[in-house]
Amino acid sequence: MMEVRFADPSRATLLAHVFASILRRGMSDPAAAQAVAGLGRIGVQAAGMKITAEFLGDAVVLSVGGDGWRAWVGGDMSDLLGVCLSGAVIGPWLDGRVKWGGNPFALLKLLKILAAARRAGG
Amino acid sequence: MGEEGVSTDPALLQAATRDYTEVTGTRPDVIVHPGTVEQVQAVVRFAAAGKIPVTPVVASSNVGGLALCSRGGILLNLSRMNRILETREEDMYMVVEPGVQWGQVKEHLERNHPTLRYGYPLAPPDTGVVANALLDGLLNLSLRFDTNAKWLNGVEAVLPSGEIVRTGAAAWTRAQWCTGSPMPDLTGLFINFHGTTGIVTKASLRLQVAKRIRTRFFLMGWDTDAAFALVKALVREEICDDLGVLSWPVAKMLFGEARPVWRDPAEPLVMVYADVSSNRQKEMDLRLEILNEHVDASKARGAAWQGPLDVRDLIRIEPRFRTLSDFPARLDFLLDHPGGGLSWVGTFGPCSRWEEGARASMAVMERRGFPPIMVARPMAGGHFGVLRLIETFDRTRPEEDAAVLALNRELVDLLLPMGFVPYKTPPWVFESHASELDAGFRSLLRTVRTAIDPAGILNPGKWPV
Numbered sequence: 001m002m003e004v005r006f007a008d009p010s011r012a013t014l015l016a017h018v019f020a021s022i023l024r025r026g027m028s029d030p031a032a033a034q035a036v037a038g039l040g041r042i043g044v045q046a047a048g049m050k051i052t053a054e055f056l057g058d059a060v061v062l063s064v065g066g067d068g069w070r071a072w073v074g075g076d077m078s079d080l081l082g083v084c085l086s087g088a089v090i091g092p093w094l095d096g097r098v099k100w101g102g103n104p105f106a107l108l109k110l111l112k113i114l115a116a117a118r119r120a121g122g
Numbered sequence: 123m124g125e126e127g128v129s130t131d132p133a134l135l136q137a138a139t140r141d142y143t144e145v146t147g148t149r150p151d152v153i154v155h156p157g158t159v160e161q162v163q164a165v166v167r168f169a170a171a172g173k174i175p176v177t178p179v180v181a182s183s184n185v186g187g188l189a190l191c192s193r194g195g196i197l198l199n200l201s202r203m204n205r206i207l208e209t210r211e212e213d214m215y216m217v218v219e220p221g222v223q224w225g226q227v228k229e230h231l232e233r234n235h236p237t238l239r240y241g242y243p244l245a246p247p248d249t250g251v252v253a254n255a256l257l258d259g260l261l262n263l264s265l266r267f268d269t270n271a272k273w274l275n276g277v278e279a280v281l282p283s284g285e286i287v288r289t290g291a292a293a294w295t296r297a298q299w300c301t302g303s304p305m306p307d308l309t310g311l312f313i314n315f316h317g318t319t320g321i322v323t324k325a326s327l328r329l330q331v332a333k334r335i336r337t338r339f340f341l342m343g344w345d346t347d348a349a350f351a352l353v354k355a356l357v358r359e360e361i362c363d364d365l366g367v368l369s370w371p372v373a374k375m376l377f378g379e380a381r382p383v384w385r386d387p388a389e390p391l392v393m394v395y396a397d398v399s400s401n402r403q404k405e406m407d408l409r410l411e412i413l414n415e416h417v418d419a420s421k422a423r424g425a426a427w428q429g430p431l432d433v434r435d436l437i438r439i440e441p442r443f444r445t446l447s448d449f450p451a452r453l454d455f456l457l458d459h460p461g462g463g464l465s466w467v468g469t470f471g472p473c474s475r476w477e478e479g480a481r482a483s484m485a486v487m488e489r490r491g492f493p494p495i496m497v498a499r500p501m502a503g504g505h506f507g508v509l510r511l512i513e514t515f516d517r518t519r520p521e522e523d524a525a526v527l528a529l530n531r532e533l534v535d536l537l538l539p540m541g542f543v544p545y546k547t548p549p550w551v552f553e554s555h556a557s558e559l560d561a562g563f564r565s566l567l568r569t570v571r572t573a574i575d576p577a578g579i580l581n582p583g584k585w586p587v
Binding site: 009010011012013014015017018020021022046047048049050064076077078081084085118121 | 342344370373374377378379384386388389390426428429431435436438439440441
């Protein structure tokens with residue numbers, strides 16, 4: 001199983017904790033974990049907070065801030081949590097509640113992790 | 123009492139010298155587990171004859187040293203007296219023994235009397251209901267129905283003489299125990315006296331109407347003053363069962379951070395939670411609409427909010443949120459850490475000074491290197507509020523004990539002049555602030571206690587006035 005860890009555990013934001021929790025459950029699905037292995041740097045922005053999730057071959061490293069993302073997703077915390085919980089992306093994107101940028105195929109792979117997290121009880 | 127009722131096991135006696143906090147008690151000489159009122163009477167009479175201290179306990183999980191012996195003697199563990207003696211559904215009260223636990227009450231009501239509910243504290247299910255009531259504990263319905271002591275219709279207590287007294291309507295021997303009125307309030311002789319006036323062996327407790335639909339919401343905010351303003355506004359709408367403001371470290375601790383002292387400036391400063399319940403969906407919808415109106419109004423005034431987030435959704439994101447979804451609850455994020463220490467300064471005070479008190483207290487905690495864990499809750503329809511500052515620490519390290527004690531002393535020094543009065547008050551508060559207690563109050567308290575317990579055998583060292 002791919003490890004999810006913080007680059008600096010003493011400096012983890014609430015957004016990083018939330019995302020780490022979702023990733024850990026999603027990564028328990030080997031197929032989903034395989035899909036995002038080596039995905040690169042993905043940014044998440046919510047409510048003014050910004051984190052980078054760097055998908056390596058055997059781990060995901062979360063850090064506060066960052067740039068140079070391959071892709072990013074952002075929105076209100078409640079809207080992003082809504083996407084995580086429901087899997088419904090199109091509606092929130094069409095009405096502007098969820099924004100994204102960069103490589104869309106990278107984000108599609110990320111959706112597999114969210115789906116796996118939902119199946120695992122998240 | 124039999125062998126099972128008495129213990130002199132050195133390990134148990136030693137374990138009884140500590141609770142979760144930095145406070146240390148003395149080792150009891152013996153731990154006694156009475157099973158009946160007659161056995162309590164016998165123990166108390168024996169102790170009175172020999173002027174032996176008696177310290178009553180149930181779960182021994184209270185913080186602040188109140189359930190620790192100050193001068194050895196008998197640790198009277200009432201946990202075997204754990205029967206729910208009667209529940210009167212129509213008259214909405216139950217009579218319980220002192221060892222009855224929160225989890226037991228909840229299971230009993232849900233299974234046998236689902237139209238009724240009790241309030242529950244932020245405490246583990248295996249802790250005592252009566253002890254909480256006698257210490258004026260906080261419930262998740264205390265915003266509507268006041269602190270737990272106000273739910274008492276009366277008590278039965280064994281006095282230091284061995285005599286039994288019944289207060290409230292049950293003072294009339296043929297009356298039902300459904301009210302404390304219209305009797306003189308002698309129940310008050312046992313509330314907040316920290317076990318120094320009698321051993322309570324039964325209590326009649328009010329029950330409330332259960333609601334079929336219940337939800338809990340969390341809001342994340344970036345403005346502490348706006349959070350307090352929102353809570354105060356919601357209090358006056360009378361639509362919530364419970365409301366609270368939690369400072370930012372709480373959320374991080376729920377996610378497993380042991381001691382968060384760093385906060386990204388972009389992170390939320392506070393979480394506000396709101397409990398809403400009803401028996402009708404229409405009423406529920408209206409309550410939620412009013413709640414959302416206030417959140418929108420706060421946003422319109424410039425405050426940033428995220429949410430309301432339904433706790434059931436938060437649990438799906440992080441199962442550890444379950445500990446904040448339903449009370450009673452063991453807050454493992456406060457207890458399960460190296461050294462297992464937990465202490466706090468909890469106060470009752472004016473909601474008008476919440477902002478000032480919270481800001482100043484959290485600054486002191488941060489200056490001393492502690493996560494600024496703050497909980498504020500309005501009580502009794504908003505007539506007063508709780509402001510509570512919490513510390514986790516390693517009890518095995520004396521330097522951490524000392525740091526917590528120094529912090530707690532500074533917090534009390536800071537908050538008392540603002541009108542925040544410590545509840546479940548540790549003895550050191552009286553020692554360091556004795557001069558601030560009204561002289562007439564101290565004199566009357568001494569007179570009452572001396573009249574009831576002339577030998578001073580009951581929980582000596584507590585309320586040292």
